[in-house]
Amino acid sequence: MKFFIDTANLDQIREAQALGVLDGVTTNPSLMAKEGITGKNNILKHYVAICDIVEGGDVSAEVIATDFEGMVREGEELAELHEQIVVKVPMIRDGVKALKYFSDKGIRTNCTLVFSAGQALLAAKAGATYVSPFIGRLDDISTDGLNLISEIREIYDNYGFGTEILAASIRHTMHVIECAKIGADVMTGPLSAIEGLLKHPLTDIGLQKFLEDYRKGNG
Ligand code: E4P
Numbered sequence: 001m002k003f004f005i006d007t008a009n010l011d012q013i014r015e016a017q018a019l020g021v022l023d024g025v026t027t028n029p030s031l032m033a034k035e036g037i038t039g040k041n042n043i044l045k046h047y048v049a050i051c052d053i054v055e056g057g058d059v060s061a062e063v064i065a066t067d068f069e070g071m072v073r074e075g076e077e078l079a080e081l082h083e084q085i086v087v088k089v090p091m092i093r094d095g096v097k098a099l100k101y102f103s104d105k106g107i108r109t110n111c112t113l114v115f116s117a118g119q120a121l122l123a124a125k126a127g128a129t130y131v132s133p134f135i136g137r138l139d140d141i142s143t144d145g146l147n148l149i150s151e152i153r154e155i156y157d158n159y160g161f162g163t164e165i166l167a168a169s170i171r172h173t174m175h176v177i178e179c180a181k182i183g184a185d186v187m188t189g190p191l192s193a194i195e196g197l198l199k200h201p202l203t204d205i206g207l208q209k210f211l212e213d214y215r216k217g218n219g
Pocket of ligand 1: 006026027028112132134136137168169170188
């Protein structure tokens, strides 16, 4: 399972990278705005800064256009920016056409804002590299986000689709574990969801006892 961090915050990306388990980064226009990154040049420079931190990891950069020509123009520019860039395309009619266009040109894509198995099937048919079902946002409206991951896993396995399931809108550590059990290829979430995997009180209690016993015998 690949671990992506879902942020545009460079300090958090550095921290996750330093842990040694980071495979990539996902961003979106809201996350960029949260970090105060505005203006085309600054946004493009920020993507390059992220790519430089994650050393070989995939970095999703989202198009803003919602028409086919605009998405193609922006996506090609993003893809040329750095070899680690994956062009993030929304699941809308022109987005599906753009996914197919990018796939035919060998440009890697992440189909975002996916909320149903049908949308995920369409993304795979269009040749998306990644599909991003937003499980937290489904949970927010009393719909089982994890069930969507299971449905997509089953459909993709039935036909051997190569599109990777990128479980997105992860909110906490249990989401990560449940997605791993189902067989999501990738998860993207906040640093807290990754660091939560570390924690167990018995680990802390056990380590404290080991160190106390060592000190008793060794001063
Ligand atoms: C995925 O690529 C999205 O950026 C992200 O996971 C959305 O998560 P949110 O629902 O926490 O905003």
